[in-house]
């Protein structure tokens with residue numbers, strides 16, 4: 001089993017944070033690109049159904065990798081950086097909880113829009129609205145993350 005203390009000693013938190021930030025900005029950028037460019041361009045064009053499905057398939061694969069990276073690095077950071085900060089300032093946990101729920105919201109919306117589930121077809125039919133919700137949530141998450149980063153170090 002991977003020893004987390006060894007990982008911390010060899011610069012794990014810095015590497016993890018870099019991967020987390022790169023992935024977070026890639027996902028946020030992709031959500032904005034879909035909202036502002038892709039969705040309005042392709043919406044209502046019957047001839048683009050094949051292209052839309054191909055784009056969804058490709059994005060689905062990228063999104064899965066991004067979600068795994070965000071969760072792995074996020075939980076690792078919580079262990080390595082967040083828990084010590086939470087001991088100094090207990091409100092850290094509350095703000096982290098809000099950020100985590102908002103992040104789950106973005107992950108859910110992005111997955112629903114990229115997926116094929118019939119139960120979520122209604123969300124895909126209102127793709128523009130849901131992309132706007134995901135983009136705004138992502139901005140709130142970035143702001144919360146900055147606030148968490150500034151909170152009391154141990």
Ligand code: HEM
Nearest residue numbers: 021024070071074075077078082103106141145146148149
């Ligand atoms: C859309 C999803 C997410 C975005 C956009 C995002 C964004 C960010 C950014 C930009 C930072 C760096 C803040 C800084 O150092 O200036 C950060 C830090 C962090 N993130 Fe995320 N994140 C997301 C999801 C998650 C998830 C799912 C978790 C937990 C499983 C998580 C846990 C953390 C933790 C613990 C930190 C360190 C905060 C600190 O410095 O005290 N993040 N996140």
